Amino acid sequence: MDVESYDVVIIGGGIAGFSAALYTARQGLKTAVITIDIGGQLSYASVIENYPGVEAISGLNLVLKVQNQALSYGVEVYIDEVIGLEKTDQGFLVRTKKGLVFNAISVIAACGKAPKRLGIESEDNFIGRGLSYCVICDGPLYRGKDVALVSFGEKGIENIQFLASIARKVYYIVSSERDPSIEIAKEYSNVSIFTGHRVVELYGGQKLEKIVLVDKNGNRVEINIDALFVELGFETRIDFLKPFVDVNDKGEVIVDKYGRTKTEGLFAAGDLVETPYKQAVIAASSGVIAALSAINYVYSVKGLRRSIVSDWMKKQKTERVISKFRL
Ligand SMILES: Cc1cc2nc3c(=O)[nH]c(=O)nc-3n(C[C@H](O)[C@H](O)[C@H](O)COP(=O)(O)OP(=O)(O)OC[C@H]3O[C@@H](n4cnc5c(N)ncnc54)[C@H](O)[C@@H]3O)c2cc1C
Known part of the structure; x- marks a missing residue:
C-alpha cells in the first residue's frame, strides 16, 4: 500500500x-x-x-x-x-x-x-462522464444535446429555464407532483416532465448513455441521454x-x-x-x-x-x- x-x-x-x-x-x-x-x-x-x-x-x-x-x-x-x-x-x-x-x-x-447524490451504485462511474451536479458549470457543454435533470423548487425552475434554452431535449424528473417548477417546465415544448419518478439505474460505456426511471407503481422508463444533471441541494x-x-x-x-x-x-x-x-x-x-x-x-x-x-x-x-x- x-x-x-x-x-x-x-x-x-x-x-x-x-x-x-x-x-x-x-x-x-x-x-x-x-x-x-x-x-x-x-x-x-x-x-x-x-x-x-x-x-x-x-x-x-x-x-x-x-x-x-x-x-x-x-x-x-x-x-x-x-x-x-x-x-x-x-x-x-x-x-x-x-x-x-x-x-x-x-x-x-x-x-x-x-x-446531494442519487445514491445509485453506479453513480461514481459516471461523474464527469455525463453525470454532473452543477447545471451552471457543465450545462453549456451540452448545447443541442439531449439531457435529463433531477431537481425541484427554485433551483429546478432556474435549471429548467437554462437547459431548455440550450439543449435539444430536456427530461425533467421531479419527485413531487405539486412542485412549483412543474408549471414552468410545461411552458417549454422541448421539456418532458416525469413526476413521481426516480432514477434507479445508469448505463453507458466511457460515457453515460442511458438512465432508467421507476414510478410509484414500479413501472420502468428507459431514456437515452447525453448528460444527466442532478441538483438536489x-x-x-x-x-x-x-x-x-x-x-x-x-x-x-x-x-x-x-x-x-x-x-x-x-x-x-x-x-x-x-x-x-x-x-x-x-x-x-x-x-x-x-x-x-x-x-x-x-x-x-x-x-x-x-x-x-x-x-x-x-x-x-x-x-x-x-x-x-x-x-
Ligand atoms: C448558490 C449559492 C450562492 C452563494 N452566493 C454567495 C455570495 O454571493 N457571497 C458569499 O459570500 N457567499 C455565497 N454563498 C455561500 C458560500 O458559497 C459558502 O459560504 C462558501 O462556499 C463555503 O466555503 P467552504 O470552503 O467552507 O465550503 P464548500 O464551498 O461547501 O466546499 C467544501 C468542499 O469540500 C469538499 N468535500 C466535502 N466532503 C468531502 C469529503 N468527504 N472528501 C473530500 N472533499 C469533500 C466539497 O466537494 C467541496 O469542494 C453561496 C452559496 C451557494 C450555494
Whole structure:
C-alpha cells in the first residue's frame, strides 16, 4: 500500500480549503488538498458581488484564483473523497474512496458541503462522464444535446429555464407532483416532465448513455441521454470526522478561536464549523486561521522553536507544483 506523506492534508477544495492551503504552502509545509470537486458551493454561484476587493466574478472563478495562488506555492490537489480518518502516533492517516492513503502531521477539515447524490451504485462511474451536479458549470457543454435533470423548487425552475434554452431535449424528473417548477417546465415544448419518478439505474460505456426511471407503481422508463444533471441541494458528509470532533445541534463542527477541534492536530474551517454566517469571505478567513494554527502545530511537532502569528514576508514561488497537480 502506497502512503503519501504530507505536513498538512486539507479536506475540501472550496474557498476555505484553498485559502488554508495557500497559507500552509507559503510557509513551506508540504500540503495536499483532497477534494470531491473544485470550488465547492461557490461553483454554483453565477456571480459573487460581495467578496471584498474583487469586482463581480463567478463563484468558480473566485475559487480558481485562490487555487492557482495555492498551486504556485506547491500545493498538490487530489480529486477524491475522504472516507476515513485515523489518529496515529505520528499524526493522522487519511483514506480516500479511490483507495489512496495519506500520512499527515496535521489535518484541516474544510469539507463544508457536497452536492446531494442519487445514491445509485453506479453513480461514481459516471461523474464527469455525463453525470454532473452543477447545471451552471457543465450545462453549456451540452448545447443541442439531449439531457435529463433531477431537481425541484427554485433551483429546478432556474435549471429548467437554462437547459431548455440550450439543449435539444430536456427530461425533467421531479419527485413531487405539486412542485412549483412543474408549471414552468410545461411552458417549454422541448421539456418532458416525469413526476413521481426516480432514477434507479445508469448505463453507458466511457460515457453515460442511458438512465432508467421507476414510478410509484414500479413501472420502468428507459431514456437515452447525453448528460444527466442532478441538483438536489447540498449535504455534509462527515461521518469519518465524527469520532474526532464535537458538533452542535445543527451538525456544525465546534472549534475554538484557533480553529482547533477537540483532537490535537485536527483543525476545521469554513461552512463546516459553527458560525452564524455562511459567506465566502468568512469561510476564507476561517481557513486562514486554521492554517496558521496548523503551521504552528507542525512546527511544534517537528521540534522547531518558532511560531507565526502573521504571514507578511515575500515567499519564493515554486515551479514544481503544476506538474504535480493531480486531477
Ligand atoms: C448558490 C449559492 C450562492 C452563494 N452566493 C454567495 C455570495 O454571493 N457571497 C458569499 O459570500 N457567499 C455565497 N454563498 C455561500 C458560500 O458559497 C459558502 O459560504 C462558501 O462556499 C463555503 O466555503 P467552504 O470552503 O467552507 O465550503 P464548500 O464551498 O461547501 O466546499 C467544501 C468542499 O469540500 C469538499 N468535500 C466535502 N466532503 C468531502 C469529503 N468527504 N472528501 C473530500 N472533499 C469533500 C466539497 O466537494 C467541496 O469542494 C453561496 C452559496 C451557494 C450555494
